[in-house]
Amino acid sequence: MQLAQNEDVAGYVIAPDPNAPRLTRSVVGHDQTGAGVVTSVVEERPLTIFLNSQEVVTAMTIGDYPDYLALGFLRNQGMLKAEDVVTGIDYDEELETVIVRTAVATDHEEKLKKKTRTSGCAVGTVFGDMMEGLEGVNLPAVSVRTSWLYALSARINRTPSLYLEAGAIHGTVLCQGDRPLVYMEDVGRHNAVDKIAGWMMAEGVGAEDKILYTTGRLTSEMVIKTAMMGIPVLASRSGFTAWGVEIAQQVGLTLIGRMRGQRFVCLSGEDRLVRDADPAAVADEPRKSGRKGAKT
Structure with missing residues (x-):
């Protein structure tokens, strides 16, 4: 199987290619002033x-x-x-x-x-x-450096993507330490996670030292999928559901959400965080900023 469509200078895989014409379509419309505009929309x-x-x-x-x-x-x-x-x-x-x-x-x-x-x-x-x-799932208790979280958040939010091109899409990234490995996007967050799981199976990539980053909510289903993949850390720009937090605590999954600029919240696995970075030294992000705002 082919790994991905392109690779950036840092050596990690970026997928899909935001310039691939079959993944987006140009549509003519009108803006708030009535002026004609051409915009990219994601294929489905x-x-x-x-x-x-x-x-x-x-x-x-x-x-x-x-x-x-x-x-x-x-x-x-x-x-x-x-x-x-x-x-x-x-x-x-x-x-x-x-x-x-x-x-x-x-x-x-x-x-x-x-x-x-x-x-x-x-x-x-x-x-x-x-x-x-989930029966018998035993996730490794790996340490997570907060410097990794800050680096990943900043890097992923600026990675060329279909979201930055057209919006209306979720992204999921498999990471190791502060290095993104594979970036997958789709109209649903479950699809994006499943693509990561399929890539890991096809390429024989281990899960025990990985971090899964998603733009979607940290729901029970997202927590379960991550645990079943054997990945010990799940992080997101978005928030949590109560059942997602409860299951993460049960299976020993480190669960980190609301990752924006200097801020994040850890609701499971706090004892595994290594606070090696000063939040005050991290470039902040406006509270109401979306991923698209991080492009500039």
């Missing part, structure tokens, strides 16, 4: 995921990295296990389908016949299956 198209011959879900997605999305979705839903051997991933752009093939039929294919669904906000989840997947 269906992708139906199959596990062997069984249809699993139809997701609304921007259309890039269908192999990573399918693989990561099945992994995060517990439909693919470590012992399942993936023999191939077949993508048909015309039919808008992707088929993940395994050496033998999986235990989940009969269950899937009763769970096929369509989601307009990304892929979504089979929540009960995900909760079962």
Whole structure:
């Protein structure tokens, strides 16, 4: 599988390419004064995921990295296990389908016949299956330097992206220390996370020393997916839900939200933070500033 579309001078992978014409479309409209404007909007198209011959879900997605999305979705839903051997991933752009093939039929294919669904906000989840997947999860208690958090926040917010180009999209970044590794975006935050999970599976990348950064809310489902991926730290510019915090505390996930400029809030794993940076020395960000404002 191809890793990504481009790589910046710092050596980390950036995906998708914000200049890829198939991911955005120019639309003519009018602004508040009535003047004509041309603006970029993000493409949205269906992708139906199959596990062997069984249809699993139809997701609304921007259309890039269908192999990573399918693989990561099945992994995060517990439909693919470590012992399942993936023999191939077949993508048909015309039919808008992707088929993940395994050496033998999986235990989940009969269950899937009763769970096929369509989601307009990304892929979504089979929540009960995900909760079962948390049994036995034992995340490593890794230290997190606050200098990493400040560096990641500043760097990611200025990374060329579809969000900066067109908005209406979520981003997720896999990081190691203060270094972003892979950046994925999609119309739904679950899709973006699943692409990261699929990339990690395809490339054999370990999770034990990684940080997952997302622009989306830190909900129960986002916490569960991160824990099932084996990633010990989840961070976001956005806020929390109570159940997300509760599950993070149960599984030992370090959970950090509202990361903006000098500020962040840690609601799980405070004892694992190493405060090696003075917040006063960090460039602040206006409280009401969005990611797009960080471009300048």
